[in-house]
Amino acid sequence: MTLLEGLALLTIGTLAGFINVLAAGGSMLTLPLLMFLGLPPQAANGTNRVSVALQSVSAVASFLRAGASHLGLSLRLSVPAVAGSLVGAWLALKTDDALFEAILIAVMAGSAVLMLLPQPRVETRALTAERLTPAVYLAMFAIGLYGGFIQIGVGILFIVVLYRMLKIDLAQVNVFKVLIVLVYTLPALAIFLVNDQVRWGYGLMLAAGSMLGAWLAVKVNMSPRGALVVKWLTLAVIAAIILRLLLG
Helix, strand or coil: CCHHHHHHHHHHHHHHHHHHHHCCCCHHHHHHHHHHCCCCHHHHHHHHHHHHHHHHHHHHHHHHHCCCCCHHHHHHHHHHHHHHHHHHHHHHHHCCHHHHHHHHHHHHHHHHHHHHCCCCCCCCCCCCHHHCCHHHHHHHHHHHHHHHHCCCCHHHHHHHHHHHHCCCCHHHHHHHHHHHHHHHHHHHHHHHHHCCCCCHHHHHHHHHHHHHHHHHHHHCCCCHHHHHHHHHHHHHHHHHHHHHHHHC
């Protein structure tokens, strides 16, 4: 890794961590960056998990210090997500580079469109074990499979299942999300690691930036207008990345 590459990883990692807290979609920046720096798609996909895992550890620790509850229910939801992530990671390793890049472009474009859609308001209520139906567990398996395969935009899927389907308030959704992501990311990361598809230097530098960005976002008292500016800036960067991927 050169000094310039290290600075790029730290800078984009910081931006991604900041965006993840305010608007979501950080992996739409970090995964393509790793590919632009010369990592093959599978290695970039595996290396990106280092940042995801460490940032999730930091977020979970913060929520625990703040007195987060329902950890038992989160772990129950994590079981099918872990099963799905193992399948997803295995499928990612079996996908050739050209097809993976095509899927990446489609996923980034779809996620960008979803980021523009207004969030519907629903009447929320506390989650209880009785509401964890087979349909919910199947949905969590699907999220795990998707996250194990590519990870990008997984927060949107959590909102669909936990907020719209289970009607949990968005603050609680975030608590469930970070714990479940942490639990399913570790076995997925292990699969990429066993298959020699993790570049630790790149991953740790990216993770350092992501954790710094998340910390800064929590400290910054940003107005709704400021958050909107960040969202549109993120979309502009995503559009530039998609264009770069299309042009090869």
